[in-house]
Amino acid sequence: MAIECVTTTPTRSDDPKAAAVVFDSSVLRHETNIPTEFVWPEHEKPGSYAAPECPVPVIDLAAFRSGDPAAVAETLKLVNEACKKHGFFLVVNHGVDPDRISDAIRHMDRFFDLPLSSKEKALRKVGESCGYASSFTGRFSAKLPWKETLSFRYSAQKECSHIVEEYFQESLGQDFAHIGLVYQKYSNEMSKLALEIMEVLGMGLGVNRKHFSDFFQENDSVMRLNYCPPCQKPEITLGTGPHCDPTSLTILHQDNSVNGLQVCVDNEWRSVSPSPNAFVVNIGDTFMALSNGIYKSCLHRAVVNSTITRKSMAFFLCPHEDKVVTPPPELVDSTHPRLYPDFKWPTLLEFTQKHYRSDTDTLLSFSAWLQQNQTPHATHP
Numbered sequence: 001m002a003i004e005c006v007t008t009t010p011t012r013s014d015d016p017k018a019a020a021v022v023f024d025s026s027v028l029r030h031e032t033n034i035p036t037e038f039v040w041p042e043h044e045k046p047g048s049y050a051a052p053e054c055p056v057p058v059i060d061l062a063a064f065r066s067g068d069p070a071a072v073a074e075t076l077k078l079v080n081e082a083c084k085k086h087g088f089f090l091v092v093n094h095g096v097d098p099d100r101i102s103d104a105i106r107h108m109d110r111f112f113d114l115p116l117s118s119k120e121k122a123l124r125k126v127g128e129s130c131g132y133a134s135s136f137t138g139r140f141s142a143k144l145p146w147k148e149t150l151s152f153r154y155s156a157q158k159e160c161s162h163i164v165e166e167y168f169q170e171s172l173g174q175d176f177a178h179i180g181l182v183y184q185k186y187s188n189e190m191s192k193l194a195l196e197i198m199e200v201l202g203m204g205l206g207v208n209r210k211h212f213s214d215f216f217q218e219n220d221s222v223m224r225l226n227y228c229p230p231c232q233k234p235e236i237t238l239g240t241g242p243h244c245d246p247t248s249l250t251i252l253h254q255d256n257s258v259n260g261l262q263v264c265v266d267n268e269w270r271s272v273s274p275s276p277n278a279f280v281v282n283i284g285d286t287f288m289a290l291s292n293g294i295y296k297s298c299l300h301r302a303v304v305n306s307t308i309t310r311k312s313m314a315f316f317l318c319p320h321e322d323k324v325v326t327p328p329p330e331l332v333d334s335t336h337p338r339l340y341p342d343f344k345w346p347t348l349l350e351f352t353q354k355h356y357r358s359d360t361d362t363l364l365s366f367s368a369w370l371q372q373n374q375t376p377h378a379t380h381p
Contacts, residue, residue: 023135024116025148025229032232037144038135039236044143046269046303048235051262054270057082058278062093064200072203079204083291086265087244087283087298088272091197091251094279096189104186105255107179108311111172112148112227122150122171127354129222131171146237146304147228154187154221154315164223187223190251190315194219197249197281198317205291207328212290216248218320220345228260228302228310239304243358244297245284246348246366247316252280255311264299285363286319286345292327293339299360319345340367 021037028035039045057078063071082089111119116134124131133149152167164187168180198212228239239260254261254274261272261280272280282298304310319325326342340363351366352358 021144022116023144023148025112025227026116028231029229030232034231034233034236037142038146040143040238040241044238044241045236046234046238046301051269051271051303054263054265054272056272056280057089059089059091059200059281060093061091061095061196061200075200076204079200083201083204083283083295085296086263087288087296088263088300089281090275090278091193091281092275092278094193096193096279098277100186100189101253103182104313105253105311107182108225108227108313110179111150111176111225118172119148119150121173124151127350129349129353130167143238143241145240145302146231146234147226147239147302149224149226151222151224152183154191154219154223156191156217156219156221157320183223186313187221187315190223191219191221191317193279194221194249194251194315194317197251201287201291201295205294205331207330211328212287215290215323216317216319219317220320221318222247222316224314224316226302226310226312226314228304230306230308231304232306234304234306237304239302239310240300242299242301242360244299244360244362245282245316246286246352246358246362247284247318248286248290249317250280250282250284250298251315251317252282253313254280258305258308258310260302260304260310260312262301262303269301284316285366286325286348288363289325289340289343290327292331292336294331294336297360297363318349321346341370343370 021035059075059078064075079089119132122132124133130151130153133151135144135147152164155163162184164184165177165180168176168183195213195216198216199209202212203209231237242264252261256274256276259271259273262269263272282300283295285297288295288297302310321344324342324344327338332338347370348366351369352362355369356362356365
């Protein structure tokens with residue numbers, strides 16, 4: 001039975017009637033009467049349907065690094081097919097130390113097991129993209145995700161080499177200094193990996209190998225820890241609703257023991273099971289704009305379950321705030337005219353934090369909004 005993929009109807013983040021409900025996972029994980037704010041519309045509920053497993057393209061970075069022409073050509077072929085169709089793939093032989101990954105997953109419990117009042121020391125403020133979010137109850141009044149998140153800024157600039165460590169100490173105190181170091185090292189590895197993936201994407205698109213990796217060299221990105229507790233009625237809610245990431249590239253690690261990620265392929269939801277040795281990579285709206293629409297943002301969602309907490313870690317690659325998001329000349333011609341106006345990442349970020357709830361139409365809606373508002377940072381094709 002095919003389940004048609006659907007888009008979300010945006011709920012404005014500046015809604016004056018924002019929900020007063022509190023998402024305290026220590027309480028709600030046992031609740032059978034799910035608050036209406038977490039109940040999704042009928043056409044978006046996951047139901048009890050078990051999504052079929054998705055055949056995910058696997059990109060072997062060791063083969064890419066080998067320089068063997070046949071291996072590189074096969075890698076680029078797989079990337080091209082995946083990114084033109086649905087915008088996601090798996091990466092193996094990525095070079096990230098398994099111990100560093102397991103350390104980062106393990107330390108999530110140290111934060112999320114804290115009482116709600118302690119976690120709220122790092123509370124995410126309205127209009128900001130970093131901090132602790134208790135199901136985004138301060139931003140939206142309906143279709144709330146069944147999850148908690150902790151997001152923090154990462155910068156690849158030399159003067160910001162301790163930015164993650166400093167965030168944990170300043171937000172949560174000296175007791176969290178070691179955890180800050182764990183996520184600083186993990187984020188460093190994600191940034192390094194993201195730049196290598198950008199080389200693969202650049203070659204796949206037929207532009208200079210270093211074009212996109214140079215563009216993101218001093219990236220100003222976001223690292224997010226996702227924590228989805230058990231839900232006694234998982235068929236009526238979602239850990240994350242259907243959306244495309246507004247960022248450039250997402251590198252996701254799923255806890256090995258729990259399924260949850262689903263992607264939309266051929267208009268059907270498919271499950272992407274965790275793999276201990278692989279990262280899930282998906283294209284975001286910003287890179288779709290950089291590729292002039294040739295590579296597609298990935299439509300995805302996350303489901304929850306009734307018995308076990310689902311944990312995942314997402315590194316959202318974003319350009320430095322001064323970089324203008326514009327496709328290279330090689331990707332613009334009479335066959336592929338410009339699809340989106342130039343912009344800078346902070347402008348799109350502000351749009352998604354203050355004006356629009358990310359969904360499948362974020363980039364189109366943002367383009368229309370940008371052209372109407374004529375922001376000082378934007379130019380147009």
